[in-house]
Amino acid sequence: MSDYVTNAHTIALVGFGEAANAVLAGWGLGGSGRVSAYDIKTDDAETAPRMRSHYTVAGVRGADTLQDALAGASLVFCLVTADRALAAAEAAAAAIEPGTLWLDGNSCAPQTKRAAAEAIDAAGGRYVDVAIMAPIFPMRHQTPMLLAGPFAEDAAAAMTAMDMRVDIAGETVGDASTIKMIRSVMIKGIEALTAECMLAAHRAGVADAVLQSLAGSDPGRNWPAKSAYNLERMMVHGARRAAEMREVAATLDGLGLPSRMAQATAEWHDQVARLGLPGGEAELDSRARRILDAL
Incomplete structure (x- = not known):
């Protein structure tokens, strides 16, 4: 089993709000040099300075673009807002590397997740429907999560190696x-x-x-x-x-x-x-x- 915590895998966080910061802290990978992050607030001149400072404090490599954040990443956690999840997946499709796991932890309708999966999978990525089933605090990365889709088993292996609590809800995107x-x-x-x-x-x-x-x-x-x-x-x-x-x-x-x-x-x-x-x-x-x- 590949261990994404102790091995030199690069992890990308797309969206750097409460959920992303919580799982990052739970992993203990801040300052490791192995985690990149991108948040859409970086695109706004008013909010960019604060977000870049946030990257620095958290110990991640802050990316100015989504494409930069995805470069070299083998595992991506997409934790944006529900209304931005599909747009994030469609934008990532232009830059995601073949075989990269795209873990969509956003709270979206199953039809939205299926549309996002089409974009990621067509680009050679491996899309996984992730449902976060409890408040992210206080359990952080150990918050119970459900996984679904054809690559759910692969995601479960990676996430379990990162001490995350996951169960597989089904083989079809949207089941979770x-x-x-x-x-x-x-x-x-x-x-x-x-x-x-x-x-x-x-x-x-x-x-x-x-x-x-x-x-x-x-x-x-x-x-x-x-x-x-x-x-x-x-x-x-x-x-x-x-x-x-x-x-x-x-x-x-x-x-x-x-x-x-x-x-x-x-x-x-x-x-x-x-x-x-x-x-x-x-x-x-x-x-x-x-x-x-x-x-």
Whole structure:
């Protein structure tokens, strides 16, 4: 088995946000000289200096172009936003080296992943549908992931050698992402329901009574703490979650089912994200009040 951590393989990270930084830290490869990274923020004169500084601090070789990041890479983790995943794959097809594993960990509809696979595979790469099935923190590179596609076995061998936790969902691209997308109807939907319920409760001045009633119905859940956490997810990561939920809606549409909840969830995440608020203190009342003040 080829060990991508201890052997001299070059790993490329396409997208250098929270997920990429988390897995990089988990591998312990910062400063190794073996990891390149490219983020689209490098293309923007306003955001480029900060991103280049980020590359330096993380100990990766920051690339000014996607083509530069892919040069010599035998393993690529694509961790951009859901609405950029297909464009990233299509752009990479012009530069990816034959046999390179392209691990698409973006939260996309199965049909989006199949389109990305066509681009990568036609260029000689090996596309793998990757679904990240839990928050990337605190487990980082050991966060459970599902793999699918004809090259899933190859990816599983490489990722297991890097101490990653993976399971194969199927041999067809889209098998992993379908599970992820349908799960997100519940997970991200609950976050949006939290916002609608708790913001209304605080504005009406009945938050304590509502929380007390919820605790009576489900005493095993810490409603204030979980609600505060859900609001923080939307405040900090709402834009990315909204993009994911639009892919969820596309998944449901492809199944011939209504996507009303998914669409409404995307709208809530987008609206909270656009406020540009930091998570701040991990306290429900504070977060709810700050969101209400900004709406």
